[in-house]
Amino acid sequence: MHAMQYRITLPADYDMEIIRRRVASRGHLLDDWQGLGLKAYLIRERGVHGSAVNEYAPFYLWNTVAGMNAFLWAGPFQGIADDFGRPSVRQWTVLAREGAADPRVRVAVLLRQQVPDGVQLTDLAADATRETERLAGEDGAVLAAAAVDTSRWELIHFSLWENEPPKAGGDAYEVLHMSVPGRLPLDARS
Template sequence: MIAMQYDFPLPADYDMAIIDRRIRDKGPLLDNLPGLKFKAYLTARKGDTATGSRQNLYAPFYVWQQEEGLSDFVCGPGFLALTENFGRPQVNSWIAWHAETSADIRTAKFATREVVAIDVDTSLAEFRAKETETAARAITNGEALASVVAFEPTHWTLVRFHLLAEPPKDPARSRLQTYNVGHLSLPGVA
């Protein structure tokens, strides 16, 4: 599996209702998309106390079953339309160590993403085992509705991503970006 995210930082005075409308209109188009485990349509608003965001963002997060899904999407008409409206973003991608969803994923209202550097002296095998266990426990303990941990070996970063029913207790924590979930595209949506 592969995780992917791009983001569009938007001006402080940007009318975020435009993004909300885009999500409402375009979100269902990716429901049941072959190869997609899920897509979370994410936003953050400057000054929103639930997210603690310092800026306006539109930042969808995807988990693909295989890299072909990512490639087909980025090369397809939907992504082309996005780039025509907002420009071509930098697409971040990570190789998933663990990506799990709960039966209640559809109740997600918030998401968190944390990107951390992997220290050069870190044992990757031990780090992977620890991070995978922690990600799985977030689902088992009911802390998250989806839990993803993934890495990329170009800049040696790790991403921890969670979908949540409630906002995190400390949304402004360093390195943690909190979002609102506008729509989830999932397999098996009628």
């Protein structure tokens, strides 16, 4: 399983209703995308949840590399590149995932952490799994995942919440839409 995100930072005076309308009209296009576990259409709005920026930042969990590659190279991602310029696309390998995707979520949290030099990688994976289980067990949590980018040695914790998450750090996003093909639990073994 792979995690993926691109972030598009928008001007401070950008009308975020433009993004809301975009997602309302196009979000359904990935609802049945082959190989996609979930796509959370995320925004941060300046002054909301402590955000200093306006940002459109969809987050994906892919069950297959083929599905991810088809999205990036066979059409849909071109619309982002055409409308906003080609953003950097971050990718992580998923270490753990708990919970099932639910299209009714309202908030997502993404916490980034550097992996310190000298840490035992087996300990890192075990700790990330425990934190994923802890987050998924919190009241209001729907899904939690941990993933690592080994080119930067960055660990991320991603979580989805019914409403407001507990104050735990990280960037909080409003979820505008969820594409969850088949409405099945994600396959963490892929």
